[in-house]
Amino acid sequence: MRFVVASDHAGKKVKDKFLRVLEDLGVEFEDLSPKNSSGDDYPDFAGLVARKVGEDFGFLACGTGIGISIAANRHKNVRAALAYNSDDARMSRAHNNANVLVLSGSKEFSEEDIKGIVVEFLETKFEGGRHKRRVDKLS
Amino acid sequence: MRFVVASDHAGKKVKDKFLRVLEDLGVEFEDLSPKNSSGDDYPDFAGLVARKVGEDFGFLACGTGIGISIAANRHKNVRAALAYNSDDARMSRAHNNANVLVLSGSKEFSEEDIKGIVVEFLETKFEGGRHKRRVDKLS
DSSP, X not given: OOEEEEEOGGXXXXXXXXXXXXXXXXXXXXXXXXXXXXXOOHHHHHHXXXXXXXXXXXXXXXXXXXXXXXXXXXXXTOOEEEOSSHHHHHHHHHTTOOOEEEEETTSOOOHHHHHHHHHHHHHOOOOOTHHXXXXXXXX | OOEEEEEOGGGHHHHHHHHHHHHHHTOOEEEOOOSOOTTOOHHXXXXXXXXXXXXXXXXXXXXXXXXXXXXHHTSTTOOEEEOSSHHHHHHHHHTTOOOEEEEETTSOOOHHHHHHHHHHHHHXXXXXXXXXXXXXXXX
């Protein structure tokens, strides 16, 4: 599984940490963030990632993670999970079949924290069953 | 401002704390959660709240807050903020014009934590300007 990645200016720092973690783990990614960081609107970046999510997972970040989560979840093919720890990441895969991971740029995540989150997101399978009935109601 | 409120079984405990905080603050609410807590699907509860959000704020909770946030943000009139602290609540109002507050049922929020979150959510005004341009792109 590869990640397609974007962040606005306020999410850049956590996105850069996330990319270093992917490199450590040997996970491929494509960074869609514009090089020019001024005047960037988080709904545009959510849209860039939403167009590629399906075969790939997505990753998004903004200041709180909230704006870019709202924007991402406007897209019916996206189930974007704003995760604060590895338990959130695991549950979002197991119960919500999340396909986009979102982190807040304003929380102080270490690379070790992020590694724990990413590993759970990548390794946890969707449980299906009653959770499938609920996920089906999202689309 | 009044709150329309719902949670699934896994969000019930934090919802009950949230309602006690509203009572303390003298804030009105309507609890739309079904009495029968078995077999409840979070997308249904997000839909119940989404239909009433506009004049009222909304409040939602599920196990992580992630599933019900995805479901709520499928509705174009909703901007649902999964908040972990009062800074998130403040920023979600100031920058995202959030109209639904979401809490995770699996985090250990005290009533004092929740009071801080609610007060920021109620008292912070949307800043408009460049944030309005971004919020307009969500609908």
